[in-house]
Amino acid sequence: DAGVTQSPTHLIKTRGQQVTLRCSPKSGHDTVSWYQQALGQGPQFIFQYYEEEERQRGNFPDRFSGHQFPNYSSELNVNALLLGDSALYLCASRARGLTYEQYFGPGTRLTVT
Amino acid sequence: DQQVKQNSPSLSVQEGRISILNCDYTNSMFDYFLWYKKYPAEGPTFLISISSIKDKNEDGRFTVFLNKSAKHLSLHIVPSQPGDSAVYFCAASVAGNTPLVFGKGTRLSVIA
Numbered sequence: 001d002a003g004v005t006q007s008p009t010h011l012i013k014t015r016g017q018q019v020t021l022r023c024s025p026k027s028g029h030d031t032v033s034w035y036q037q038a039l040g041q042g043p044q045f046i047f048q049y050y051e052e053e054e055r056q057r058g059n060f061p062d063r064f065s066g067h068q069f070p071n072y073s074s075e076l077n078v079n080a081l082l083l084g085d086s087a088l089y090l091c092a093s094r095a096r097g098l099t100y101e102q103y104f105g106p107g108t109r110l111t112v113t
Numbered sequence: 114d115q116q117v118k119q120n121s122p123s124l125s126v127q128e129g130r131i132s133i134l135n136c137d138y139t140n141s142m143f144d145y146f147l148w149y150k151k152y153p154a155e156g157p158t159f160l161i162s163i164s165s166i167k168d169k170n171e172d173g174r175f176t177v178f179l180n181k182s183a184k185h186l187s188l189h190i191v192p193s194q195p196g197d198s199a200v201y202f203c204a205a206s207v208a209g210n211t212p213l214v215f216g217k218g219t220r221l222s223v224i225a
Contacts, residue, residue, distance in 0.1 A: 004156070033212065042117075042202050042215030043157070056212055090156055092213075100145050100206065102213060104156035 002027060004105035006091050012111045013081050021076040021108045025093030032074040033102060034066060035090040043090055049074050050096060078110075086112045116140045117205050119216035128225045132190040136203030136216055139184065143205040147213065148177060148188045151200045160201075161188070193223045 005024045013019050025032050031050045035043035045058035049068035068074045072093075078085055088109050092102040118137045126132045136146075144165035149157035163170040163177045163186070170177050176189045190197055200220050204213040 006156075035213075040217065042204075042217050043213070044215070045212035048212060058212060100210070101147060101159050101162055103159060104149070106154070106156045 004091055004093050004103055006105040006108050008108060009106070010109045012113060014113055015081055015083060017081050018077065018079045019081060019110060021089050022073065023091030023105060024073045026103050029093035029095045030072050031094050031096040032068060032072065033092045034076045035092060037088040037090055046076070081112045083112050086110060117203055117214050117216040119203055119219050121219050123220040123222070125222045125224060126193045128195055128223055129192045132193045132197065132221055132223065134188040134201050134219050134221065136186050137184060138205050141184065142207045144208060145206045146177070146179060146186050147204045149202045149204060151202060157202055195223050195225050197221060198223045
């Protein structure tokens with residue numbers, strides 16, 4: 001049973017560029033959430049997708065946007081990258097209505113120079 | 114304002130002894146709590162959870178205790194093993210459906 005997968009593993013971008021990160025949820029899961037983890041901090045919630053719509057959003061600017069596809073996979077897009085966007089981006093999935101536990105992927109390490 | 118706090122950045126324990134990791138929260142609406150373990154270069158791995166209707170939940174070597182009046186929970190690992198060395202995150206949510214709110218983590222080192 002494949003767990004949550006994310007791509008790419010690492011990414012280096014320049015300030016002002018745009019980036020797209022991808023996530024495939026665990027089999028049987030339909031809800032995907034994205035988190036940002038800065039160095040020395042716990043993960044912070046960015047947004048959650050269910051039924052291809054953004055359902056909840058954390059305190060992140062509109063430069064952060066996302067999408068969920070019919071197969072439940074998801075993308076996180078960040079525009080106009082800032083140095084402060086350098087972080088580990090984590091995708092988590094769960095089976096809505098069946099469990100409250102969220103299962104995380106390995107993350108994408110984004111470095112903005 | 115940090116709603117979930119893990120006040121010990123690090124903890125060192127000898128192999129075979131008990132590890133106790135603590136977590137405090139301020140939002141009285143939180144009613145579902147989870148512990149995650151994280152190794153370097155990996156995503157957080159779910160360990161154990163507890164609902165506010167319980168005060169204890171066990172799973173093998175891991176037990177989570179919840180004290181609602183004190184807004185405090187703890188994770189006990191008995192016996193501790195070197196493979197338990199990792200960063201442990203406490204997380205909380207409301208009704209299990211809201212986003213997880215994480216603490217900053219506690220780095221556990223189990224010494225052989």
